[in-house]
Amino acid sequence: MSTIVIDHLARVEGHGGITVELEGDAVKNVRFDVFEGARLLEGLVRGRRYDEIAPIVSRICSICSPAHSLTSLKATENALGVQVSPQTEFLRELLLRGESIQSHALHLFFLAVPDYLDRPSAIAVAAEHPAAVMLGLRLKRLGNLIQETIGGRAIHPVNAVPGGFGRVPRIDQLIAIRGALIEAIPDADAMLDLIASLPDAGFCHTPTAYAALHSPDSDRYYAGDQLMIASNGDRATVPAADYRSLTNEKPVAHSHAKHSTFHGSPFMVGSLARLTVNPGRLTERSATAAGRLKLSIPSDNPMDNNKAQAVELVNDLGLALDMVERLIHDGVKDEGCVPVTPRAGTGVGVTEAPRGLLVHSYTYDEQGCVVSADVITPTAMNAASLEQHLRKTVEQSAERDEPTLKKKLQMIARAYDPCISCSVHLIRR
Amino acid sequence: MGKPTVGIFGLTGCAGDQLAILNCEDELLDLVAFIDIRDFLMGSSGNDTGCALDVALVEGAVLTNRDAEMLRAIRQRSGLLVALGTCAVWGGVAALDRNADRARLLEEIYGETGHGYDSMPARALHELVKVDLRITGCPIEKDQFLAAIAGLLNGDLPVYPDYALCTECRMRENNCLLIERGEVCCGPLTVAGCGARCPELRIACIGCRGPLDDANPNSMLEMLEKKGIGRRQVEDKLRTFAPIGARQ
Numbered sequence: 001m002s003t004i005v006i007d008h009l010a011r012v013e014g015h016g017g018i019t020v021e022l023e024g025d026a027v028k029n030v031r032f033d034v035f036e037g038a039r040l041l042e043g044l045v046r047g048r049r050y051d052e053i054a055p056i057v058s059r060i061c062s063i064c065s066p067a068h069s070l071t072s073l074k075a076t077e078n079a080l081g082v083q084v085s086p087q088t089e090f091l092r093e094l095l096l097r098g099e100s101i102q103s104h105a106l107h108l109f110f111l112a113v114p115d116y117l118d119r120p121s122a123i124a125v126a127a128e129h130p131a132a133v134m135l136g137l138r139l140k141r142l143g144n145l146i147q148e149t150i151g152g153r154a155i156h157p158v159n160a161v162p163g164g165f166g167r168v169p170r171i172d173q174l175i176a177i178r179g180a181l182i183e184a185i186p187d188a189d190a191m192l193d194l195i196a197s198l199p200d201a202g203f204c205h206t207p208t209a210y211a212a213l214h215s216p217d218s219d220r221y222y223a224g225d226q227l228m229i230a231s232n233g234d235r236a237t238v239p240a241a242d243y244r245s246l247t248n249e250k251p252v253a254h255s256h257a258k259h260s261t262f263h264g265s266p267f268m269v270g271s272l273a274r275l276t277v278n279p280g281r282l283t284e285r286s287a288t289a290a291g292r293l294k295l296s297i298p299s300d301n302p303m304d305n306n307k308a309q310a311v312e313l314v315n316d317l318g319l320a321l322d323m324v325e326r327l328i329h330d331g332v333k334d335e336g337c338v339p340v341t342p343r344a345g346t347g348v349g350v351t352e353a354p355r356g357l358l359v360h361s362y363t364y365d366e367q368g369c370v371v372s373a374d375v376i377t378p379t380a381m382n383a384a385s386l387e388q389h390l391r392k393t394v395e396q397s398a399e400r401d402e403p404t405l406k407k408k409l410q411m412i413a414r415a416y417d418p419c420i421s422c423s424v425h426l427i428r429r
Numbered sequence: 430m431g432k433p434t435v436g437i438f439g440l441t442g443c444a445g446d447q448l449a450i451l452n453c454e455d456e457l458l459d460l461v462a463f464i465d466i467r468d469f470l471m472g473s474s475g476n477d478t479g480c481a482l483d484v485a486l487v488e489g490a491v492l493t494n495r496d497a498e499m500l501r502a503i504r505q506r507s508g509l510l511v512a513l514g515t516c517a518v519w520g521g522v523a524a525l526d527r528n529a530d531r532a533r534l535l536e537e538i539y540g541e542t543g544h545g546y547d548s549m550p551a552r553a554l555h556e557l558v559k560v561d562l563r564i565t566g567c568p569i570e571k572d573q574f575l576a577a578i579a580g581l582l583n584g585d586l587p588v589y590p591d592y593a594l595c596t597e598c599r600m601r602e603n604n605c606l607l608i609e610r611g612e613v614c615c616g617p618l619t620v621a622g623c624g625a626r627c628p629e630l631r632i633a634c635i636g637c638r639g640p641l642d643d644a645n646p647n648s649m650l651e652m653l654e655k656k657g658i659g660r661r662q663v664e665d666k667l668r669t670f671a672p673i674g675a676r677q
Contacts, residue, residue, distance in 0.1 A: 010474035013444045015495075037441030037492030038548045039523040043534035048665060055635055056669065059522045062445030062568065106451065110472065120475025123461050133458070141454035154452055155445045155568045156637070158627050166630035410474070421443050 001028065004394075004405055009413055011111040011121070013063055014420025018409050020394055030391040032383055032413070036420050042373040050076050050342060050368040051162050057360070057375065058156045061421045063106065064377075065156045066099040066147060067353035068360075070222060075360040076162055079347025080368065082340050087333060088164045089223060090323070091150055095157065096221035096351065097320045098146025102154070103354035104271070104309040104316070105143060107417045108195070109136025112306050115411050116198040135190055139313065142180050146320060149173045163337035174328050181321040188314045192292050195310040201303040203408055204393040207232060208300065208385065209265055210273035211246060213352045219281045219319060221352040228277045229267060230298070235277075240350040243359045247376050266384035269356025270417065271308035272299060286315040302389045305415045342368025353378055355417050379418045386416050433483040433581065436468035438503055440496040441523065441551070442489030445568035446514035447471050450486075453571055460575075463582060481506050484581055488513040490520050490551040497557060504558040511577065512554045515567040519639040519671035522567075523551035527672055555677060562586050563677065567637035567670060570623060590621040593641055594634055598625035606633045611656045613666050618644040639671045646673060 006018040015036045021029040045056055053076060058069040070092050077084060084092075109132070110122040119125045126133035144154040149169050151157025159166045209231035213224045225240040238246050267273075275281055275290075276298050282290065290297070295307040346363040356378030363371040393408050439447055451472070453460065464484075468476040485507035491497050504510055515521045527550040535543030554560050564573055573589060580587040590597075594616040598605075606628055607614040615636035616628060627634050640646075646667055653663050667673055 008470060010470050010476070011472065013471065015439075015441075035493070035495060035547070037496060037523075038535065038538070038543075038546055039441065039492065039551070040529070040531065040534045040538060040548075041522065043538060044522075044525050044529060049662065052635075052666065052669070055637075056522055056525070059443050059445075059567070062443040062448045065443070065445070106448075110451065114474070121469075121473035123466065123473065124475070126458060126461075130458070137454040137457060140452070144452055144454070152630050152632075153626060155448055158632060159630050161632060166627070166632040 004402060004409070006406055006410060009410065011114070012414060012418050012420060013061065014418070016418065016420045018390060018413060020390065020405075020409065022394070025400065027391050027394050030387050030394070032387050032390065034383075034420055042375055045370050045373050047369050050080060050340065050364060050370075053362065053370060053373075054160070054162075055156070055158070057373075060375065060377070061419050062155045063103050064099070064353045064355065064358070064419055066095050066151055066160075067221075067351055067358050068375075069151075069157050069160055070096060071349045071351045071353070071358050071360045072362075073160060073162055074222075074349030074351065075347045075362050076349070076364075077347065078349060079345045079362055079364050080162070080340055080343055081345065082163055082338055084164055084338055085335060087168070087335060090327075091165060091168065092160065093220060093222040094320065094323050094327075095147060095150040095160065097316050097323070098143050098150060100143070100221060100354045101313060101316050101320065102140055102143025102147060103417075104313045105136055105139035107354075108191075108306060108309055108313070109133065109140070111417070112414050113194075113198065115407070115414065116201065132194055135187055135194070138187055139184065139191065139317075142184055142317075145180055146177055149177060161337060162340050164335070165337070168332045168334055169327070171328060171332070174324050174332070178321065178324045178328060181317060181324065184317055188317050192289055192310060192314060195307060196293050201306075201411060202301055204302060204389055204396060204412055205300045206389065206392045208302070208389075209267035210276040210298070211267045211269050211357060211381070212274045212277035213350055213357060215278050215280060217280045219278070219283065219315060225350060227350060227357065230277045231265065231267070240348045240359070243348060243350065243361070243376065247359065247381060266388050267381070268302065268305075268385045268416075269378045269381050270305055271312050272302070272305040273356060274352060275308050275311065281312075281315070283315060285318050286311050289314040302412055303415045305417065309417070340368075342366065355379060355382075355419055357381060377419070379416075379420060382416050382418065386413065386418070432463060432465040434467050434480065435464045436482045436485045436503065436507065437466065437472070438468070438485060438487045438499070439471060440487065440489030440500060440517070441492040442514070442516045442521065444471060444488070446488035446517075449568040449571060450574060453575065456575060460578065464578065479506070481508075483508045484511060485509070486511045486513050487554060488517050490516040490523050490553060491557055492523060492549060492551050493547040494549075495547060500554060500557055509561040509581070510554070510558065511562045511564060512560045513564055513574075514569050515565050515637060515639050515670050516551070517554045518563045518565045518677075519675060520551045520553045521670055524553070524672055525669050527551065553675075564589070565620060565639045566623065573622060591642060592621050593617050594619045594621045594623070594625055594628075594638070597621045597623070598628045601625055601629055603628045606631070611658070613653060613658060613663055615666060617649055618646055618667065635669060636667060637670050640675070642677070
């Protein structure tokens, strides 16, 4: 028996590795090892007040911090019976779009693309292709500008609170974002050209189930309370409150991330899943982008998640511009926050984080303090599916030498854009 | 003289301080022209994991034996060790209750599988090794990070604010959330440097930069008690990012 070990996966967020055990050419066992320390935040928020929870749980992960913060607020507001204004929902949607722009630009240019060009890092890529890296930096900065303006800070946003926002953006700030988004129109195009020029990475093919927030006629990250799973042409919907029937997590010894399966089969969440589950996300703009990247949906190739992120990036830039134009046209009211009255109850919040479905659920007591908390992250949901794709990658590889297998395994893992800090924060059974 | 060699490392945390470095979009390419980043797992797959380093930037807290071993190895190979962010400087959110029964929490969250996990109460870097510079913040502020790099290139260390957040808040002419609205604002006990970001947005400070060196929590507890806010609620808030009474 031989073993392939990737001790410490580089160019991902957090600490994880891959172990594949082989008997001859047959794959005996595959593990996505997570050795990120368990911070036990779901346990530590118990007893804390409703307005303290989002800032604590946003610290689960920096890249996904706006999604954690807003998903937490959504769950808390559901538990406490708070209905926020349409303007608040709109601004939250825009904040998550900014997050997705930053996160996808970071992942594509800094974490994923160096593999396709056989370089160890974006810094090494910059030595030969400075324009490509500067393009990535500009797109990333634009996502951060939106996050800073709406969320008050790019990492761990402070401005979104139970019932609304501390301060709403000023018109001059929105005009600055509009200017930056208009300037980015040629960048979106150049980004598609770059991704389309990358060598083909079709070395793992297998039909996969996909799950995402159900948003039938629109492209949303924040709004929605139905989960949908698509598998072999079949679709099933699950109300957010019944999320456990979808996630059905089980702890495993080799990882601090529990594994999710639906009816016993792994499923994938993230960009590719969103495009697969919600054909409504394929607007004219994104369908054209998908065509340029030769991305066909549904896909049986997990590497296509990179292309799907590029498609979403184009769509997010366009939709963010539409949203900011609308805010400038309609004006933004300084409406204050909806008052919150503590009460006992349970609430679930579901959103699309850049890496896929994110679920938060809290039970509060009469004083508005947390009795129990559940957080299920996209990387945790993806863990079982990732292991399946790592296995297929080894099984389907004609080249059997270790360096080639290792490179393919790492590319598959990175295509999932895992956020390993996130994955350890899991449910209280 | 060659470029200083630098390593960027993350222990247990959210990677937010490494992300804050990558968020220096306008400066990043200049930065890598001045420093030689040899070991940066989040940014590169081609790292020299054993070389001597002039400077190690370390974010996150120590929660596992693996973290502790990694930190000691980094200390050994580095000239200067910089604690990056509130988790590295103070312990951060993972340290919000160091007395919690971890065995019970692990079992509740992970079931019996949790018994085998490598997990201990969060510790700040200086509790294990010597720290040469602390850049606090959750996450760190970009300009304070860049000032540190500029200082290190010039052979000195930057001086950061050592006064309360209230000073910055007053300079921005914000209404006082603590005195005028009776909110639990951690400004008087929290070290400045963020420009009073939250009070500027009419949101009370939650102390994410960690406490002042000469913070006096008892006087704040007394003042808020007079306003009818319970001691427990204030204490909970104060220990969210740094254990109460922790000293550097």
